[in-house]
Amino acid sequence: MKTIASIQQIFYAEPMTAAPLSGAAVKAILNDSSTKQINNVHSKTWAYEEQEGTNTPFINQLNGQTYYNDTQPGTRAINFTIGQYEYETKADLQGGTATSTSWKAPTNQGIINKCFIGRTKDDTYVVFPKAQISCRTGMVESTLMGLMLTATPIETGITGLETEAWFDASEVA
Numbered sequence: 001m002k003t004i005a006s007i008q009q010i011f012y013a014e015p016m017t018a019a020p021l022s023g024a025a026v027k028a029i030l031n032d033s034s035t036k037q038i039n040n041v042h043s044k045t046w047a048y049e050e051q052e053g054t055n056t057p058f059i060n061q062l063n064g065q066t067y068y069n070d071t072q073p074g075t076r077a078i079n080f081t082i083g084q085y086e087y088e089t090k091a092d093l094q095g096g097t098a099t100s101t102s103w104k105a106p107t108n109q110g111i112i113n114k115c116f117i118g119r120t121k122d123d124t125y126v127v128f129p130k131a132q133i134s135c136r137t138g139m140v141e142s143t144l145m146g147l148m149l150t151a152t153p154i155e156t157g158i159t160g161l162e163t164e165a166w167f168d169a170s171e172v173a
Helices: 023-031 087-094
Strands: 009-013 036-038 047-050 054-059 066-072 076-082 112-119 124-140 144-153 165-168
Touching: 009 023, 023 112, 023 124, 036 087, 076 124, 087 112, 087 124, 087 144, 112 144
Parallel strands: none
Antiparallel strands: 009 036, 009 112, 047 076, 054 066, 076 144, 112 124, 124 144, 124 165
């Protein structure tokens, strides 16, 4: 039985391009030199959320009975605020261009997709092989400008590659 608790590590990389999504695939991503780790999550901003789905009943007007129920699942997302970061991280997750000493906003903010991996404090890896990133700068606790990020898993476009998977650390080791 698992109790998923808080966050220990967060990584991002380019979206996965091949199936299957396995512990070995996650380990390969984590060991890739282009994978980046986020080293600061502002206190108590980490959240995994799954919205409640919707049900729309279609009722037969003649007898008042439901003849079909349209069910849509809720979307899932991971949200957090990065309290300290380099300009390169800001450009990776918000767009624009960066050097070690500057960041310039993008002329036209496009869609940013990343593979997103979160490791919880009790060693569960939550993996989005392709997540659409929504990132903005905002004020946290009235004095800190943090990067407020939402990673939402989206269709991968790759046969056999799920939108989300969870692995125990023993699967990734």
